[in-house]
Amino acid sequence: MPHEAISVFDIFKIGIGPSSSHTLGPWRAAQRFINNIEGAGDLSKVTSVRVLLYGSLAKTGIGHGTDIAVQLGLCNDDPVTFDVDSVGTKIADIAAMKRIVLAGKHEINFDARTDIEFLVTESLPYHPNALTFLASFADGREIAETFYSIGGGFIKKENEKILIREGIELPFPIDSADDLLHWCRRTGLSVSDVVLENENTWRPDFETKTGVLAIWEVMKQCTFRGSHTAGTLPGGLNVKRRASELNKKLIGDRRYENYDSWLMAIRAGGNNFKYTLDWVSCFALAVNEENASFGRVGTAPTNGAAGVIPAVLQYYVIFCDGYSEDKIIQFMLTAAEVGSIFKKGATISAAMGGCQAEVGVSSAMAAAGLTEVLGGTQRQVLMAAEIAMEHHLGLTCDPIAGLVQVPCIERNTMGAIKAITASQLALQSAPDFAKVSLDGVVKTMWDTAKDMNTKYKETSEGGLAVHIPISLSEC
Numbered sequence: 001m002p003h004e005a006i007s008v009f010d011i012f013k014i015g016i017g018p019s020s021s022h023t024l025g026p027w028r029a030a031q032r033f034i035n036n037i038e039g040a041g042d043l044s045k046v047t048s049v050r051v052l053l054y055g056s057l058a059k060t061g062i063g064h065g066t067d068i069a070v071q072l073g074l075c076n077d078d079p080v081t082f083d084v085d086s087v088g089t090k091i092a093d094i095a096a097m098k099r100i101v102l103a104g105k106h107e108i109n110f111d112a113r114t115d116i117e118f119l120v121t122e123s124l125p126y127h128p129n130a131l132t133f134l135a136s137f138a139d140g141r142e143i144a145e146t147f148y149s150i151g152g153g154f155i156k157k158e159n160e161k162i163l164i165r166e167g168i169e170l171p172f173p174i175d176s177a178d179d180l181l182h183w184c185r186r187t188g189l190s191v192s193d194v195v196l197e198n199e200n201t202w203r204p205d206f207e208t209k210t211g212v213l214a215i216w217e218v219m220k221q222c223t224f225r226g227s228h229t230a231g232t233l234p235g236g237l238n239v240k241r242r243a244s245e246l247n248k249k250l251i252g253d254r255r256y257e258n259y260d261s262w263l264m265a266i267r268a269g270g271n272n273f274k275y276t277l278d279w280v281s282c283f284a285l286a287v288n289e290e291n292a293s294f295g296r297v298g299t300a301p302t303n304g305a306a307g308v309i310p311a312v313l314q315y316y317v318i319f320c321d322g323y324s325e326d327k328i329i330q331f332m333l334t335a336a337e338v339g340s341i342f343k344k345g346a347t348i349s350a351a352m353g354g355c356q357a358e359v360g361v362s363s364a365m366a367a368a369g370l371t372e373v374l375g376g377t378q379r380q381v382l383m384a385a386e387i388a389m390e391h392h393l394g395l396t397c398d399p400i401a402g403l404v405q406v407p408c409i410e411r412n413t414m415g416a417i418k419a420i421t422a423s424q425l426a427l428q429s430a431p432d433f434a435k436v437s438l439d440g441v442v443k444t445m446w447d448t449a450k451d452m453n454t455k456y457k458e459t460s461e462g463g464l465a466v467h468i469p470i471s472l473s474e475c
Ligand code: SF4
Pocket: 304, 305, 350, 354, 355, 356, 358, 359, 396, 397, 398, 399, 404, 405, 406, 407, 408, 409, 411, 458
């Protein structure tokens, strides 16, 4: 059977909030669609483009900014580099002019209100997150391409097998936790070293390390920005940003020039339990408030769950006294492999598995990463991931008004704390006596995902989304 090769840079990506499956994936799909047309030499002949959104993308697409993402993708703007402060202006310009510049080169009429359709009663069978792009050409031709946004920013074009990287032969093929443990035992390498050996298949060692540190830099800056930005989140729910208030309560009004001076000030406050707990919450809130504001975040493994790993990493850096670039890299490589195991054995898409697939997976990833850098054995690393997921099983996805705000933002604080507790439990335990394996919990999560009622899978048709009264203004 062909082996699915997933790199650390598939699991961790730099992007824009609020959602990897509803924003980043559709954005990438729109880019691919327009680049395909341009590659065929047909861009200048396009006369119209329409976008059809199905299933979960239709039901919660407005709150998740799917309409915004596909417009920016059709312009071939890049989510990694696009100026996040220009999102609103650019979308307003397209709406006012009723014109869009495809791939930044070819201008056509485009009215998002009619050219993007939210087909809330329709779903495509392969995956709940589906979107079809239709283009008409001056010579009378028409084309349609369907994509699926399958979680974590991954996309799959209809009838295309893109998940299997042809020709990639990893020295340590891993599909399950047992595979990973097998390679660790056989080589005597740590989890992160096994992962690094695999990454070396794609690129030189230093490129992997530099790339991982670049993602860490995005996480740090995102946390810093979020911890110093007050106000109300967009979308109409009027959710107040809390990270900056908590930041002020913890270290006062002084505004620090940069992340490093802020970090030193936090560290100087000591490490009593309540202080540490408040900071872990602050970091997670900060990242997810940035995510909800269309800010730049590191997808880890999704945008809705983007706060867990930065919060746990910063807990490690500040309160465990162990900061070094090597340790950050070890944490991220270990976390990525655990995310990859969940993606292969279950799902990282809330539209397939509810929030256990997002915050649950990010918590398991963070628990494994933390255990690795705190000196846990390979089996303790896997045990930590198992414990963290075991206590997220069955967690549903029911964002109020389809916005990645409630319960999402607070839920990241819970994911981070559970990760730290899981890591500590694993470090204090003998894995020989564990009753549940990581592979066992991956399978259980997938079974639970399949049994979960559809309304709890990113549709906003169940749970908090229907029990909390809101009044959103029409816009
Ligand atoms: S409830 Fe969880 S999975 Fe659903 S949008 Fe919020 S963070 Fe993502």
